[in-house]
Amino acid sequence: xxxxxxxxxxxxxxxxxxxxxxxxxxxxxxxxxxxxxxxxxxxxxxxxxxxxxxxxxxxxxxxxxxxxxxxxxxxxxxxxxxxxxxxxxxxxxxxxxxxxxxxxxxxxxxxxxxxxxxxxxxxxxxxxxxxxxxxxxxxxxxxxxxxxxxxxxxxxxxxxxxxxxxxxxxxxxxxxxxxxxxxxxxxxxxxxxxxxxxxxxxxxxxxxxxxxxxxxxxxxxxxxxxxxxxxxxxxxxxxxxxxxxxxxxxxxxxxxxxxxxxxxxxxxxxxxxxxxxxxxxxxxxxxxxxxx
Amino acid sequence: xxxxxxxxxxxxxxxxxxxxxxxxxxxxxxxxxxxxxxxxxxxxxxxxxxxxxxxxxxxxxxxxxxxxxxxxxxxxxxxxxxxxxxxxxxxxxxxxxxxxxxxxxxxxxxxxxxxxxxxxxxxxxxxxxxxxxxxxxxxxxxxxxxxxxxxxxxxxxxxxxxxxxxxxxxxxxxxxxxxxxxxxxxxxxxxxxxxxxxxxxxxxxxxxxxxxxxxxxxxxxxxxxxxxxxxxxxxxxxxxxxxxxxxxxx
Numbered sequence: 001x002x003x004x005x006x007x008x009x010x011x012x013x014x015x016x017x018x019x020x021x022x023x024x025x026x027x028x029x030x031x032x033x034x035x036x037x038x039x040x041x042x043x044x045x046x047x048x049x050x051x052x053x054x055x056x057x058x059x060x061x062x063x064x065x066x067x068x069x070x071x072x073x074x075x076x077x078x079x080x081x082x083x084x085x086x087x088x089x090x091x092x093x094x095x096x097x098x099x100x101x102x103x104x105x106x107x108x109x110x111x112x113x114x115x116x117x118x119x120x121x122x123x124x125x126x127x128x129x130x131x132x133x134x135x136x137x138x139x140x141x142x143x144x145x146x147x148x149x150x151x152x153x154x155x156x157x158x159x160x161x162x163x164x165x166x167x168x169x170x171x172x173x174x175x176x177x178x179x180x181x182x183x184x185x186x187x188x189x190x191x192x193x194x195x196x197x198x199x200x201x202x203x204x205x206x207x208x209x210x211x212x213x214x215x216x217x218x219x220x221x222x223x224x225x226x227x228x229x230x231x232x233x234x235x236x237x238x239x240x241x242x243x244x245x246x247x248x249x250x251x252x253x254x255x256x257x258x259x260x261x262x263x264x265x266x267x268x269x270x271x272x273x274x275x276x277x278x279x280x281x282x283x284x285x286x287x288x289x290x291x292x
Numbered sequence: 293x294x295x296x297x298x299x300x301x302x303x304x305x306x307x308x309x310x311x312x313x314x315x316x317x318x319x320x321x322x323x324x325x326x327x328x329x330x331x332x333x334x335x336x337x338x339x340x341x342x343x344x345x346x347x348x349x350x351x352x353x354x355x356x357x358x359x360x361x362x363x364x365x366x367x368x369x370x371x372x373x374x375x376x377x378x379x380x381x382x383x384x385x386x387x388x389x390x391x392x393x394x395x396x397x398x399x400x401x402x403x404x405x406x407x408x409x410x411x412x413x414x415x416x417x418x419x420x421x422x423x424x425x426x427x428x429x430x431x432x433x434x435x436x437x438x439x440x441x442x443x444x445x446x447x448x449x450x451x452x453x454x455x456x457x458x459x460x461x462x463x464x465x466x467x468x469x470x471x472x473x474x475x476x477x478x479x480x481x482x483x484x485x486x487x488x489x490x491x492x493x494x495x496x497x498x499x500x501x502x503x504x505x506x507x508x509x510x511x512x513x514x515x516x517x518x519x520x521x522x523x524x525x526x527x528x529x530x531x532x533x534x535x536x537x538x539x540x541x542x
Contacts, residue, residue: 008331023331086363090370097371115389116369116494121313124371128314128355135357219359229322229329232444235467237324237525239331244448 008239020240029226033256036212036222039144043208046148048201051155058160069156076153084150085217089142096125136220143218151208158200162193167280195275195283202268209260227253314353315500317343318373321358323443323464325526326379326489329358338526339377342396345516349507362422362441365390368492374500376492379461381425383486391495393504395488396517398532402426402486403462404479405447405469411456411479419446419455425486426459450476459483463527512538 004011005019020026057069076084094117101111101123111119121127126134166189174188213224231246276283319339321329330336335356347354359367361378368376368390381399382392402425404413417438420427430437438455440446447468449455458465462482469478491508493501511517518533520526 025329025331025333028333090366093372094370113496116496117371118494118496119371128316128374132355132357216360228442228444232322232442233447233468235324235471237328237337237467241471244451246448 016240020242023240025226025230028221029223029230032221032223032226035140035220036215039140039147039212039215039222040209042144043147043151044205046144047151047155047204047208050148050152051157051159054152054156055159055163058156059163073153073156073160076150077157081150081211081214082217085146085214088149089146089218092142092145093125097123100125139218139220143215143220146218147208147211147214151204154204155201158197158204159193161200162197163189165196166192170280192279195272195279195281198268198272198275202264202272205264205268206261209264210257223253223256314355315347315375316355316357316373317347317375317377318357318359318364318368319343319376320361320364320378322361323379323461324467325463326461327377338520338523339379342511342517342520343377345511345520346504346507349510350503352503360441361424365492368494371494374493374497375504378492379489380492381486382488382490383425385428386492389495390492391497391501392490392492393501394508395490396508396511397489397521398534399484399486399488400527400532401462401482401484402429402459403465403482404457404459405450405465405476406457406479407450407453407476409477409479413457413479413481416456417454419449419458420460421446424460426461426483429483429485430459447476463531509542513542515539 054069054072057065060066097119101119104122105120126138174184215222216225227249231249233244234241319327325337327337327339417436418430419438420430422439446458450458469476512534521531522529
């Protein structure tokens with residue numbers, strides 16, 4: 001990056017450190033913080049949507065929807081994350097390629113042959129000729145979908161509980177005003193349930209922040225991958241040889257995670273106060289008394 | 293209608309025939325001097341130079357990608373890349389699930405790295421990387437094996453006392469011993485395991501394997517492979533080479 005970094009083995013001290021910390025691999029490390037933040041930003045709303053759908057289905061008066069919702073919640077919650085991340089991702093990837101092969105492959109052969117999964121090269125997603133960026137973007141997309149499904153099941157359970165927790169009297173009053181089922185759901189149940197759901201959702205958010213190292217199982221290179229890769233001891237085969245520095249890299253990650261947790265706590269606290277306003281809960285009651 | 297469909301199908305075939313085929317090479321990127329990710333973030337090491345030369349000779353366009361060692365065979369079978377080029381020894385066990393090209397590195401010795409030269413290998417666990425010939429060897433020879441996902445961790449386990457020694461390819465361990473300022477030493481005892489290193493390919497990819505076999509053979513014939521192996525930044529002048537045996541049938 002800097003001109004004096006041309007021969008890293010000839011420099012030492014502070015300039016060595018500056019060159020070391022600005023090597024191309026370190027720049028990718030810094031960029032990977034963005035990858036993790038992007039994953040959180042995309043996954044959280046997606047998981048919330050999956051969860052909302054799951055919870056709504058699980059308490060639907062329509063039996064097949066109810067069975068579907070409850071099965072989704074029970075199955076995903078019951079399978080260990082790591083199994084899900086290893087098995088499901090490969091299955092999803094092969095499923096996508098299989099569907100594409102039906103449309104674009106001329107022979108239409110069954111792709112699962114013994115241990116191998118074989119589709120014609122036009123059906124590969126992304127194509128072998130695509131740039132590395134698309135391969136990474138595809139891995140990232142698989143990661144988002146998998147995270148959303150896994151966390152969605154937990155969110156669904158939290159929201160299901162929150163919907164049950166809204167006082168029956170509130171819903172009955174709405175019915176007495178002549179609202180139909182959908183109106184009660186939309187105008188009374190959903191606005192009131194968030195305050196009950198928030199503690200559970202905030203737990204899930206914290207777990208999601210710390211679950212991002214699972215990205216590496218999907219060969220998305222995240223901050224933990226880079227910390228391990230950069231921190232490992234390096235021999236003279238590398239431009240910047242050094243000992244085992246993993247401790248320092250993981251300390252940096254610790255600070256990052258603590259900072260994220262601290263920021264989230266602040267935001268969640270405010271959100272909780274806002275949602276409690278005017279609610280028939282102890283927190284809402286306390287706010288009413290303070291205002292009076 | 294049928295004619296129209298046929299015409300579009302043919303057009304589709306024709307357009308793909310023009311597109312250059314890309315062969316994806318999968319490596320681990322954590323095992324210098326075989327393969328590693330250099331400070332520029334690119335795959336480097338012996339296998340990088342060797343693989344690029346092979347592709348040139350076979351007239352293929354190649355792309356490099358990295359994958360964890362643990363899942364390197366399943367991801368080959370699933371079609372995420374076409375070739376494993378990751379210092380993988382040819383063994384009967386692996387032959388059952390994938391195909392190997394002819395060897396490009398002759399069988400090399402594996403060595404033990406420990407904190408002192410007189411350590412008793414049966415006194416404690418010996419570390420090795422998961423699903424390697426070394427891990428299988430340790431387990432089969434009356435020692436306790438402790439496995440780690442990456443080569444780096446197997447060495448760290450010796451440094452922090454979790455294992456009494458690590459068994460790995462000598463070419464990987466020798467620079468680590470030399471640069472440890474005497475903290476780590478190679479034991480005199482060495483093991484000859486494995487049948488040389490080859491490219492791993494899917495069983496069904498015979499055509500691609502043929503191309504790579506021919507390219508490897510041509511590198512053996514004109515001596516470029518031996519010259520590459522003995523480069524000081526890779527395996528050094530004392531490394532085992534193919535020599536005259538590699539030139540048979542040229």
